[in-house]
Amino acid sequence: MQAMANSTQTPSAPPVAAKKPHSFTHHGLTVTDDYAWLRDPGYPTVTDKEVLAHLEAENAWFEARMEPHKPLVDTLFKEMRGRIKEADKSVPQKDGDWLYWIEFEDGAEYKKWWRKPVSGGADELILDEVALAEGKEYFRLGALSVSADGKLLAYAIDDNGSERFTARIKDLTTGELLPDEIPGTLSALVWVAQDKGLVYSLANENWRTDNARLHWLGQPLASDVELYHEDDEGFRVGSSLSANEKWLIVSASDHETSEVRLIPAADPLSGPILVKPREKGVEYDVDERDGVLYVHANDTHENFRLATAPLAAPGEWTTVIAGSDEFYLTGFDLFADFYVIEGRRAGLDQIELRHYDDPAYVQPIKFPEASYSAGLADNPEWAVDRLRLSYESMVSPATVYDYHLADKSLETLKVQEIPSGYDASLYRTERLEITARDGTAIPVSVVMRRDRPEGGPLYLYGYGAYGISIDPGFSTARLSLVDRGFAYAIAHIRGGDDLGRAWYKAGKLERRTNTFNDFVDVARDLIARGHTQAGKIAIAGGSAGGELMGAVINQAPELFGAVAAHVPFVDVLATMLDESLPLTPGEWPEWGNPIEDKAAFDLIRSYSPYDQVTAQAYPPLLVTAGLNDPRVTYWEPAKWVAKLRELKTDGNELLLKTNMGAGHGGKSGRFESLRETAEEFAFILWQLGVEA
Numbered sequence: 001m002q003a004m005a006n007s008t009q010t011p012s013a014p015p016v017a018a019k020k021p022h023s024f025t026h027h028g029l030t031v032t033d034d035y036a037w038l039r040d041p042g043y044p045t046v047t048d049k050e051v052l053a054h055l056e057a058e059n060a061w062f063e064a065r066m067e068p069h070k071p072l073v074d075t076l077f078k079e080m081r082g083r084i085k086e087a088d089k090s091v092p093q094k095d096g097d098w099l100y101w102i103e104f105e106d107g108a109e110y111k112k113w114w115r116k117p118v119s120g121g122a123d124e125l126i127l128d129e130v131a132l133a134e135g136k137e138y139f140r141l142g143a144l145s146v147s148a149d150g151k152l153l154a155y156a157i158d159d160n161g162s163e164r165f166t167a168r169i170k171d172l173t174t175g176e177l178l179p180d181e182i183p184g185t186l187s188a189l190v191w192v193a194q195d196k197g198l199v200y201s202l203a204n205e206n207w208r209t210d211n212a213r214l215h216w217l218g219q220p221l222a223s224d225v226e227l228y229h230e231d232d233e234g235f236r237v238g239s240s241l242s243a244n245e246k247w248l249i250v251s252a253s254d255h256e257t258s259e260v261r262l263i264p265a266a267d268p269l270s271g272p273i274l275v276k277p278r279e280k281g282v283e284y285d286v287d288e289r290d291g292v293l294y295v296h297a298n299d300t301h302e303n304f305r306l307a308t309a310p311l312a313a314p315g316e317w318t319t320v321i322a323g324s325d326e327f328y329l330t331g332f333d334l335f336a337d338f339y340v341i342e343g344r345r346a347g348l349d350q351i352e353l354r355h356y357d358d359p360a361y362v363q364p365i366k367f368p369e370a371s372y373s374a375g376l377a378d379n380p381e382w383a384v385d386r387l388r389l390s391y392e393s394m395v396s397p398a399t400v401y402d403y404h405l406a407d408k409s410l411e412t413l414k415v416q417e418i419p420s421g422y423d424a425s426l427y428r429t430e431r432l433e434i435t436a437r438d439g440t441a442i443p444v445s446v447v448m449r450r451d452r453p454e455g456g457p458l459y460l461y462g463y464g465a466y467g468i469s470i471d472p473g474f475s476t477a478r479l480s481l482v483d484r485g486f487a488y489a490i491a492h493i494r495g496g497d498d499l500g501r502a503w504y505k506a507g508k509l510e511r512r513t514n515t516f517n518d519f520v521d522v523a524r525d526l527i528a529r530g531h532t533q534a535g536k537i538a539i540a541g542g543s544a545g546g547e548l549m550g551a552v553i554n555q556a557p558e559l560f561g562a563v564a565a566h567v568p569f570v571d572v573l574a575t576m577l578d579e580s581l582p583l584t585p586g587e588w589p590e591w592g593n594p595i596e597d598k599a600a601f602d603l604i605r606s607y608s609p610y611d612q613v614t615a616q617a618y619p620p621l622l623v624t625a626g627l628n629d630p631r632v633t634y635w636e637p638a639k640w641v642a643k644l645r646e647l648k649t650d651g652n653e654l655l656l657k658t659n660m661g662a663g664h665g666g667k668s669g670r671f672e673s674l675r676e677t678a679e680e681f682a683f684i685l686w687q688l689g690v691e692a
């Protein structure tokens with residue numbers, strides 16, 4: 001509403017961006033870009049009056065076009081909010097001498113963090129996000145860490161969406177803030193040296209974490225010690241503690257290679273132990289127990305193996321669980337008396353307990369449904385007799401379990417409550433396999449009401465990048481479409497790791513277009529099966545999923561009746577050619593390096609949504625951006641929309657909404673963010689002509 005408030009009158013036509021000739025040349029090829037001026041030369045500060053005026057004009061047009069549908073937005077928002085328990089709390093979890101939990105109060109956008117002694121005593125408020133967020137347009141809590149003795153709390157906040165956090169330390173015995181303040185962090189906060197030191201990483205001027213630093217409590221920042229510095233600009237550095245809290249684990253990695261160092265947590269200034277020098281294409285992570293390292297690595301199989309190594313010879317790995325085509329080993333967790341591995345078999349989550357002294361012993365945890373999403377939740381203690389688990393499916397609300405090791409039983413601790421009511425028996429879910437054009441079977445998860453007529457509207461979601469799987473989980477917001485006759489489908493396309501590491505590799509670099517083709521082929525097959533009709537499919541994706549949206553509407557615009565592209569990564573070629581941008585060097589293993597590789601240049605240009613906009617009809621589009629977004633810069637969606645307005649041959653809606661005080665994730669707060677979902681759904685219902 002801000003843009004309308006600043007406007008003197010309601011706009012009668014969409015804004016038309018000025019065309020300013022600009023071009024660049026690589027590998028003997030010249031690319032024109034008449035909308036390059038929308039990038040403020042002072043970025044990350046955006047002060048250019050012409051740029052801001054254009055974004056505000058787009059926002060005003062968005063508001064003007066959505067104004068008649070505001071009652072529908074309000075209705076959807078009310079529905080979505082009615083499914084959220086306003087006064088809610090998490091299941092307390094024991095960590096040392098304390099039980100910790102979080103609570104939301106009625107109407108609160110943000111949570112409060114509580115604890116109380118295990119031995120009994122009063123509840124203690126340790127962090128109040130509501131108070132910290134007061135008066136701020138945007139608020140996000142980043143890292144949060146209680147010291148081992150329970151007396152200090154380190155936390156970090158971002159109040160503009162730029163993802164540069166300021167870390168503070170609170171004395172939990174007095175409630176006072178210590179004078180220590182660390183601006184510009186982008187990392188976990190790790191307590192070391194008997195809680196006298198805090199390890200963190202700073203975001204450098206290009207928003208890259210190339211360091212691990214040690215801050216001594218009470219000392220000036222100038223005296224902080226850099227424990228590790230990464231010279232490869234494509235790598236990022238992160239720190240954590242081993243499960244037994246004896247080791248500081250400092251990791252450096254990009255999208256395909258990693259390297260780990262161990263430092264005694266009690267003596268962080270002692271020399272680090274390099275586990276194994278980096279080797280291109282080899283990813284690994286480690287933990288330690290009783291002088292033995294456990295290593296999760298993809299050196300012998302792309303689906304990873306679990307190996308051990310003596311601390312004295314950390315690079316000599318002996319296989320404990322071999323990699324296999326059938327089981328994708330996604331991770332492991334060590335505990336005092338056993339360890340847990342997580343993975344996927346045929347795309348379905350698996351959790352298995354193992355014994356240190358019996359490699360052949362496997363204790364799988366069984367769940368009640370055939371298709372679901374499950375994993376370890378917060379398990380902070382080293383010695384335990386039960387495990388905290390999370391579970392949900394497309395028809396089953398989020399559930400918290402304790403798994404009791406002694407009798408192998410699941411104890412239900414909490415099931416997501418839906419105050420306005422929810423009857424799971426009204427819905428059905430199925431897992432389809434759809435054959436892509438190259439013969440590959442693509443899994444698709446679908447949920448709908450049992451009484452939905454065939455051929456009705458369908459919402460199709462996809463991502464397909466970075467090896468990120470999209471699990472068949474539960475969503476209360478989704479019900480606002482499903483209850484209006486939509487089927488909701490997730491296309492588990494290549495580029496994610498839903499079916500293992502090979503699935504991921506089949507959608508990256510030179511095989512990137514498989515991702516787009518998979519999505520289009522899924523849409524076509526859903527039509528052929530009678531699940532929906534051409535023009536009745538609404539599609540949505542964000543970030544790299546927004547790139548997907550741009551690519552598929554260039555390829556097959558006739559299939560889709562509405563498109564929501566959130567913070568879309570659509571100017572792929574220009575971004576991958578600009579190594580000054582925060583993410584670019586680290587992204588080359590994912591997309592290719594068009595600076596050095598002409599083949600990569602040609603391929604990226606051939607699918608980059610912005611570069612491939614052409615004079616054709618496009619479906620109705622709702623596009624979002626964040627002015628402070630460091631991941632997908634605001635000018636990517638702005639340039640894309642400007643070019644679409646210039647070239648598209650249809651009269652369909654094209655709306656751009658830029659959050660002027662937020663970043664990659666849109667607005668913060670549990671209800672404010674929900675309103676943006678309501679706007680998206682209202683746009684879809686409007687464009688598909690579905691009665692509200």
